[in-house]
Amino acid sequence: QQPVQSPQAVILREGEDAVINCSSSKALYSVHWYRQKHGEAPVFLMILLKGGEQKGHEKISASFNEKKQQSSLYLTASQLSYSGTYFCGARTGANNLFFGTGTRLTVIP
């Protein structure tokens, strides 16, 4: 039941934009996005609850297409601090939370 993320890795220069995609084979109650720095625990970014919902967190935003069982994370004008591994979390039932294999984002000067 792990969601599938793409791309697996991306390298950006500061100021460039990126999109990370997440898709599920099962219907989604909600989608969670997390970022993990090397050697640290994943940190919550945002949660999307409704089909078609979009949310923003500074220059990081996300959308959730309930019908397509997909979500996308948008990073605009990337900063060095955005580097890390981004995980999409999928709730396919009331109490579960499955994560994908992650997308490693590297922002270079």
Added chain:
Amino acid sequence: DAGVIQSPRHEVTEMGQEVTLRCKPISGHNSLFWYRQTMMRGLELLIYFNNNVPIDDSGMPEDRFSAKMPNASFSTLKIQPSEPRDSAVYFCASSGQMNTEAFFGQGTRLTVV
């Protein structure tokens, strides 16, 4: 609140030994998750509890793995006997009501030699 607390932070053990990982969730949270993280598989959901009851343990890789949650403030993940392929970072996370964020502990880095 101190957040989700896991112990130990690092564990090195010999193949065949029993390993017990511990987790204290955030007070008031009723869902608890155990994950295993590796480069190849990312964050794998091993088992999750709701109100101290195991809901789904289909992610537990083998019978060598077991998990308990005797009360709302404590959970354990046990591996017996341990094998080198069990080497990974194990995370515990907890969350409150449905569709709220999950908070992760700092993880336990397990090395089986």
